[in-house]
Amino acid sequence: xxxxxxxxxTQDSIQKLPNGKWRARPTLGVxxxxxxxxxxxxxxxxxxxxxxxxxxxxxxWDNRTxxxxxxxxxxxxxxxxxxxxxxxxxxxxxxxxxxRESLAYARRAFGDTPVQRLTPASLxxxxxxxxxLAGQPLAASTKRRAIGSVQQVLKHAMRMRWITFDPSAxxxxxxxxxxxxxxxxxxxxxxxxxxxxxxxxxxxxAGCFALxxxxxxxxxxxxxxxxxVDLDRGELRIRQARVDVNGVDIIDExxxxxSVRDLPIPPRELTILRKMRVRHASERLAVGNPLADTDLLxxxxxxxxxxVRKYTELFRKRRTMAxxxxxxxxxLRHSNVSRMRAAGVxxxxxxxxxxxxERMTTAVYGRxxxxxxxxxxxxxxxxxxxx
Numbered sequence: 001x002x003x004x005x006x007x008x009x010t011q012d013s014i015q016k017l018p019n020g021k022w023r024a025r026p027t028l029g030v031x032x033x034x035x036x037x038x039x040x041x042x043x044x045x046x047x048x049x050x051x052x053x054x055x056x057x058x059x060x061w062d063n064r065t066x067x068x069x070x071x072x073x074x075x076x077x078x079x080x081x082x083x084x085x086x087x088x089x090x091x092x093x094x095x096x097x098x099x100r101e102s103l104a105y106a107r108r109a110f111g112d113t114p115v116q117r118l119t120p121a122s123l124x125x126x127x128x129x130x131x132x133l134a135g136q137p138l139a140a141s142t143k144r145r146a147i148g149s150v151q152q153v154l155k156h157a158m159r160m161r162w163i164t165f166d167p168s169a170x171x172x173x174x175x176x177x178x179x180x181x182x183x184x185x186x187x188x189x190x191x192x193x194x195x196x197x198x199x200x201x202x203x204x205x206a207g208c209f210a211l212x213x214x215x216x217x218x219x220x221x222x223x224x225x226x227x228x229v230d231l232d233r234g235e236l237r238i239r240q241a242r243v244d245v246n247g248v249d250i251i252d253e254x255x256x257x258x259s260v261r262d263l264p265i266p267p268r269e270l271t272i273l274r275k276m277r278v279r280h281a282s283e284r285l286a287v288g289n290p291l292a293d294t295d296l297l298x299x300x301x302x303x304x305x306x307x308v309r310k311y312t313e314l315f316r317k318r319r320t321m322a323x324x325x326x327x328x329x330x331x332l333r334h335s336n337v338s339r340m341r342a343a344g345v346x347x348x349x350x351x352x353x354x355x356x357x358e359r360m361t362t363a364v365y366g367r368x369x370x371x372x373x374x375x376x377x378x379x380x381x382x383x384x385x386x387x
Contacts, residue, residue, distance in 0.1 A: 078153045092255075
């Protein structure tokens, strides 16, 4: 929009009131949406203060940062920002869920506060005292997301011309922690992975557990349909994911472009999946609901999808029954990366198998086992004896 269309004026309209105070009511221009004159009003103790305020109002108008006085709260701005993200097909529902959760800390502290009343000092004080509901300090990563979400909301308020400046610009979030390899206590050894698989062979979802042990993400296993699994050729195709969004499972695209992939199914896992399909087909006939190719592998006896949260609970139950260390379900993926690295599989192949980058393979998921460290130590002894 051209400046001419904004119809800038030069009237300051500063008047002395009967009580001795000064009222400033400058005409800034024409509101492009309503066509009405924009004339903010404010009262001051001195004429000098009134003139300074008028000057600042004109500066904001000329720089297109002026915002009308409003009682719009932080919660209202946050909800507007989330609604836009929720409507964006390129943003995953799980990402919006994480944004909403991260904003909970700010909502509790100043959700009912008008955004125009937020100050850099108040936001810095908030960031320094961030805690859980129980009063415990937040983890650095959680604090970083909480601060980052507030900054995104206030940037949105700036774009919408609801505030004249960004009070969160001076906020400092904790630095991103350097990526490190998974701790040995967070993963299972190959022997423990085999022990778990042996312990669930009798379960109707043994094939799902087998795929999880192969390094597939929970949402990938949850999204697999029988038409995605070629039991004759021994291949599977990952084309969709099933994610938990606030307790409700939804079908979504895989996590990243790299996550869309075709994988060969190892012989043992292929046998388990074949037996699982036969079992599911028999169960479905018994309830009068024949198995279809579009049905999900992770399902209940009736054919109803098993919520991915329930799958996690089932894993914890079976893990305890097997007497294995209490690793998280997602760490079976880490365990498989470590297993493949120990077997000498190249990092780029491991990355392609798991649907992530080679850097993530070597920096995050892989760990060096004690046996491999002992083998490395032998190299030094051999070198000394050769002298």
